[in-house]
Amino acid sequence: MDLDKLNVRDFLDAAAARNPDRPFLIWHDEEQTYTEFAAEVDRAAVVWHEMGVRKGDRVAFMAGNSPGFLHAWLGLAKLGAILVAINTGFKLDEARYLVEHSEAVAVLVDPEHAGFFRTIRRSAPSLRTLCSFGDSDAGFTDFTRAMAQADPASVPAVDLEGDDVISLIYTSGTTGRPKGVMQTHRNYVLTGQAYPHWMGMNKGDRVYACLPLFHINSQAYSTMGAIGAEGALVLAPRFSASRFWPEVRRHRVNVFNYIGAMAVILSKSEPSSHDRDHDVRTAYGVPALPYEVREQVEERFGLSAISGFGMSETTYGLLEPGDAPRRPGTMGIPRHHPDPSVPRTEARIVDKNGNEVGPGQVGELVLKNAAMMLGYFRDPERTAEALRDGWLHTGDSAWRDEDGWFYFVDRVKDIIRRRGENVSSLEVEQTLNAHPGVRASAVIGVPSDLLDEDICAIVIPQPGHAPTAEELIAWCTERLARFKVPRYIEFVTEIPMTSTAKIEKHRLRSGDYARGERIDIGEAATRLSAPVTATSGSSRSTEEA
Missing domain, CATH: 3.40.50.980 (Rossmann fold)
Structure with a gap:
């Protein structure tokens, strides 16, 4: 080749x-x-x-x-x-x-x-x-x-x-x-050549694509994968819990991709005698479903749900092999092209100096494969930071076991994963800090029922100002995409900082600071008609689709 x-x-x-x-x-x-x-x-x-x-x-x-x-x-x-x-x-x-x-x-x-x-x-x-x-x-x-x-x-x-x-x-x-x-x-x-191999597809199989075409998932996995299988792409305008299974059944779909929230929403739908009345064999998604949730989804719908690790920067990465015993919480092992002439995927865990660490030790996940980005457009500095000596530095911390299976720990970078989208905490902070009533802010991810995160903004008001949570949410809604708008606002008098004036995000995530009242704007943050409640911690919600 x-x-x-x-x-x-x-x-x-x-x-x-x-x-x-x-x-x-x-x-x-x-x-x-x-x-x-x-x-x-x-x-x-x-x-x-x-x-x-x-x-x-x-x-x-x-x-x-x-x-x-x-x-x-x-x-x-x-x-x-x-x-x-x-x-x-x-x-x-x-x-x-x-x-x-x-x-x-x-x-x-x-x-x-x-x-x-x-x-x-x-x-x-x-x-x-x-x-x-x-x-x-x-x-x-x-x-x-x-x-x-x-x-x-x-x-x-x-x-x-x-x-x-x-x-x-x-x-x-x-x-x-x-x-x-x-x-x-x-x-x-x-990716199109390998996707059918990863998903166990046969020639002519059908892929259901309800994730947006502005994402790499639908571009590289679903569209290219359908071509690679010489099968069909069943395209939907968007994910809808009520339309999902009827469309999958009607069009005899064999595989689909999901984000964690989709799987949870489907699992919480009303059980039906038709739950196994479909042709789907395999579903691939991230993040990895909790073991109990995956067992429930597989048993109820009669399919295999596999997870892995990929990025916009590489369509390869890690994958759970479908023919191996399950290991709870894993991202899998390196995924390869079926043609042995294509360079194999390599994965390592390294310390801050780039030295590989042993099994059980936490470090940064780095990858090398034949399907990595060229770099970041018009951004040589961040390209050099991400691509070093042929290795892609993912910015995610992980560890591997003795058998070479990898497990996710946390994000090295301050990225919040919400509803299948990556949100820069700094971008939200910059938007909040532009409000005349805000002196400073810090934005973190907090747990969500949908397996990813909700956004919490911790805000210090300007002296002499008393912005309301609704006011700040409206401000963000006018300037940010809906998925970037915080669900929670917490007013405090100070934010923990390092000696070099950097926000101590780990303390904010652990709650080790002078907490204020956390105000829950609700999932429908952009409508502002949802009830506003005060909570003592991070509330959880479910998303309708």
């Missing part, structure tokens, strides 16, 4: 040539065969080229899951252009930063986001083309209509290499500024 030549264009075209009449994309009750899907991708590539998009150009999408998203993105990939997918929950300034930092030349949006980009265009000199799915206000090209008029036979020939970037995945960082992970064609193809 020539790793230097792997690219998504050839990967898709080869699968389409072998399976012209097999369904590839299923959306609601509509199906597109591989031939039909490939033709739509070619039309999209022609439209982008006619708009002046060329190899290496960045194009920002702010759109929900839809067939059009896939057509437009893979059309870009055929030209060697780069997707910059923006979280649809982002607010104006969050979206603006990604467009300006990536120097996007074009955008493609759902009509409801058009207003953002008319504003952004004024401060983004690189942005020259505005497109939308369907009708929007003046100044936007209707991309769907343009595709209908394009000739799929006129796709320009472009030389593509394995190291060409296919997607910039922006991920939260401890500095508060998102980092643009440069993921390559080679990495996505290697």
Whole structure:
């Protein structure tokens, strides 16, 4: 296998040539065969080229899951252009930063986001083309209509290499500024080839994708995995607990990916005599489910739930092998490509000096494999920090046992994992500190019933000010995506600091400080109509879907 030549264009075209009449994309009750899907991708590539998009150009999408998203993105990939997918929950300034930092030349949006980009265009000199799915206000090209008029036979020939970037995945960082992970064609193809092997898939199997296409999970695992299995991608607009199993049954789904909250929500649904009436064999997700929850899910739904470790920076990493005895709490062992000619994944636990430590000792998890990012876009300093001597430093602390199985301990960096999203505590702190009534703040993650975390903001008011919890939540809601808005506000007179004026986050997490009253805004923080209650500790909640 020539790793230097792997690219998504050839990967898709080869699968389409072998399976012209097999369904590839299923959306609601509509199906597109591989031939039909490939033709739509070619039309999209022609439209982008006619708009002046060329190899290496960045194009920002702010759109929900839809067939059009896939057509437009893979059309870009055929030209060697780069997707910059923006979280649809982002607010104006969050979206603006990604467009300006990536120097996007074009955008493609759902009509409801058009207003953002008319504003952004004024401060983004690189942005020259505005497109939308369907009708929007003046100044936007209707991309769907343009595709209908394009000739799929006129796709320009472009030389593509394995190291060409296919997607910039922006991920939260401890500095508060998102980092643009440069993921390559080679990495996505290697992931698509290996995903069916990891999931125990057969040729023609169907993958259910309800996670957003602006995440690497749906891009690399679900979409590329469906191509690798020469099967079908069953695409849903979003996760819905009420629609999940009916859609999975109707479309004869065989595998799906989940985040921890999804599995818990499904496990708490009302039991039904149809719980095992489906074709799903395997589900993959993170974080690892508690052993009792996993046993309950597997027994109730008759499937195998496996977990592992991956990042936007690498689609490989760790995985529980499906044919080995279960080990509670593990992230698994290094996951490999089924072709032995592809370099194997290596994983180590190292101390702060980069020296490997022995079994049972806690340190930082570092990885080396054939599917790692090129680096962070326009950020050599943080690239050098993450990639050292060929090893990716994950920023997560872990340990391994005598048999080489790995176990997660904590995050080295101050990232909060909430509802499947990474939230920079510093970004939330900076937003709170900009409020005129806030002197200082510290943001931490606190336990949630949904296996990840809720956000707690510990706030020192400005002298002479008395901001309310509702006021601060409203302030954050206007400036941050919903998943970044704190659930809890705690007012204090001081925050524990180190001698070098850094917040002692470990003391805040342990409760070893002069606690104030913790106010629970509730899960529906952005609506402010939810009841506000005071608690003595970190309350828990369940999320409706």
